[in-house]
Amino acid sequence: MNRRPVFLITMLCFGFAFFYIPILSMMVYSFNASRLATVWGGFSTKWYVSLLSNRQVLKAAVLSLQIAVVSATMATILGTMAGIALARFKRFRGRTLFSGLVTAPLVMPEVITGIASLMLFILMAEWIGWPSQRGFTTVTLAHITFSMVFVTTIIHSRLVQADEAIEEAAMDLGSRPWQVMKDITLPVISPAILSGWLLAFTISLDDVVITNFTTGPGTTTLPILIWSKVKLGVTPDINALATITVCIVGIGVAIAGWILNRGEKRRDRDAQLAYQANEG
């Protein structure tokens, strides 16, 4: 019975190798002195230096962050509203249709969403003269549209789990619906709102397809820049850029994990307190 599960461990190793060897090799080759991506020419950090002095890359990075912050914030506001509507209003006219329409982008191919957004912007420019040209505004609007659904899903599932009675209790204690929202609902779902925002942020930050359809001249986001550079061959500075991105993401994940872990430890301690209180 104490035979090692060789099969499981082998599969685990293969799995990890499949995930992480490409990333690792990319990180290693970002320190490659050689200009050729596949030939090792000694250790060097020159690609990082050249990257940081590359105005085009820096500009694209800043633009991407701006779009991601604005679209994530808007998507979180709209998505939270939709999630609350779906979770708390059990019966309203057109609820099924609303629910379907809100979640449809989840399964819609990105290419379709991209083309549709593009068509809309062109038609709008023709009929109402706005947006007069494609760029920051159109990309942001498109990102809001398709990242909102993820926020909606997160908020909705959080609210479905939460005890609806606490909102009723607040109302019973004299709060009007908007006060209940402010005092009870929003604080209770605030972790879900935060994770919804983070998800919308990352989705926007690395989107290529929809951005490609809705962007205009002079508006090049980081993923679009990388994409267009790779078309000319993988150069070590791309590796360096990707390595920086991986590091930032890694640190973010580590912080999120630390916060979650801390919460869990606190819960353990609280449970112990409650137990002692019970005994006492």
Add this chain to the structure above:
Amino acid sequence: MPEPARAAAPAAVVKEPPFIRIEGVTKRFGTFTAVSDVTLEIQKGEIFSLLGGSGCGKTTLLRILAGFEDPTEGRIFIDGQDMTDLPPYERPVNMMFQSYALFPHMTVEKNVAYGLKHEDMTAAQRQARVREMLALVQLTEFSHRKPHQISGGQRQRVALARALAKQPKVLLLDEPLAALDKKLREHTQFELMEIQEKTGTTFVVVTHDQEEAMTLSSRLAVMDKGRIMQIGTANDVYEYPNSRFVAGFIGSINVLSATVREVKGDLARVDVPDLGDTVDARAIPGLAPGQEITLAVRPEKIALSRTRPEAANAFAGTVQSLAYFGKDSLYRIALPSGRVLSVNSVNARRVDETERVADWEDAVFLSFDPATAILLKD
């Protein structure tokens, strides 16, 4: 255990206008009728229970009182005021939820204080009220804990303190003891009654637990399928049930079909085929000879003996099985007709296995006082 003090029985305070008046209330959800034409009057200072199984409409009725559901028909009056169209946040009514519904992100103190922020009072008054409430439920030392940092029993008391903080005219309690374990439940029951007495608030309790309803309430209403089957004190409902449903729901009971033979003053003589004899029982109004009727006798009202007793209603039987519970024993007695009756006998003396009243397979006699036999029309 001391006999619980009861709120003044309504019979003693009649002629006072009802404090809560539920008038012909019906609630339909689509084609399903949750509450069907309920009319009910509750006096000030009562602990009134709505008792029934799941889906009997008791919780819906409570939610109508709180304002969370609008009645399809009928009106609700509290203290003479029509509440029917008021939203929950404008009613002088507070509710203790079954799940307690404490605000997880607020401390015990903040939970209790929450309702007071809408009251017209100074910060000092507010604080004093919160302290008073926490002292009432003995939670002063836990005031800075969050709900998940205290035990289930303490949470229940926070919920109670929060609901009482606004000094509502009526406190609604939805299965207040259901989430507690048995020992804590008994203790909390007395605590609830004490608090009710101290504050004088009218309590309306929803429960599925008949024992809870009987000990807690001054009066109770037994509900089934959205209708009120009987309203009365615990004693009325237990000793004088008006239907087979109520008789069977409250406590256990032996039910036999019978036919009325004659009515003589207080007593009715009925034929009971399963007992193979006629039986005297307390008469109810409107009996006619030949009428089909139900005879019901509670297990503890039947006496068990080895020799034939000198009683009006006495029958022979055989012990089919017995269960020993310590304070009492439950016998299942088979009659010659094949019917089996439950008989409950209190073990007043210390009994050893060798000196039981009756043992398995013993021939015994059953008897009961005509006054304890219940006749039911439906």
